[in-house]
Amino acid sequence: MTLVYWTKVQHALLQNQSIYVAATEQGVCRITWPSESWETLVSWVHRHIPDATLVESEQQLAPYLKQLTEYLDGERSQFSLPIDLRGTPFQMEIWKALQQIPYGETRSYSDIAAHVGRAAAVRAVGTANGANPVPMLVPCHRVIGKNKNLTGFRGGLHFKEALLTLEGYHEYNRKGHARFEF
Structure with a gap:
């Protein structure tokens, strides 16, 4: 048990x-x-x-x-907590890559796919990103469209925007929500 x-x-x-x-x-x-x-x-x-x-x-x-x-509260930019991640090997690979995105910065889905050596797996990266079981600790909110548009987010785009703003990142486009625009 x-x-x-x-x-x-x-x-x-x-x-x-x-x-x-x-x-x-x-x-x-x-x-x-x-x-x-x-x-x-x-x-x-x-x-x-x-x-x-x-x-x-x-x-x-x-x-x-x-x-x-x-x-x-805006008083911490890194976590020092143990995380018990549970997912497929591909998801684990993506979640590890997400943890390498610095506070206050973003990456595109295609950036993450290239980072893990699977440039053609952009949609799979989006799916793995959306399955992240520990948002904020594994910063899935730091992944945006390559055109800087906020894209699909399980928590709701308003929370994605709030977290990016909290981290001082403002270089995104609020317009549009093209779910598959990676």
Whole structure:
């Protein structure tokens, strides 16, 4: 049996809407967006950690919440938290590449595809980016269209824009939402 500790968090940058943060003994494994429900968290945990038991514990998650809150408050630009990523080998490769994008900078989907040596896999990069289980810690919001347009984002483009603005990045185009414009 694997214990998965979870708690609910609200923050002004997320329009005081709730997100769920979950962690195993190995590290944070899932952060939801405000548009995602408790059922989203439960479904993800049961799919990726079949022997899991969910245990509510703000105390167990205190170090994660501290750094996440510091980031959302604009007081932290890097995380030093253990992460328990669970995904396919390709997803893991993409998520590792996302973690190399510096705070306040962006890359395009095609940049990420080229970085991992799979230049033709631009759409697959977008899919892996969208499946990121720990947004903000693995900064999927730092990936935008090569024409600088904000593109599809599981958390909602307004949150992507809020996170980029928090990091001081303003060189994106607000117009348009071409889901497959990588």
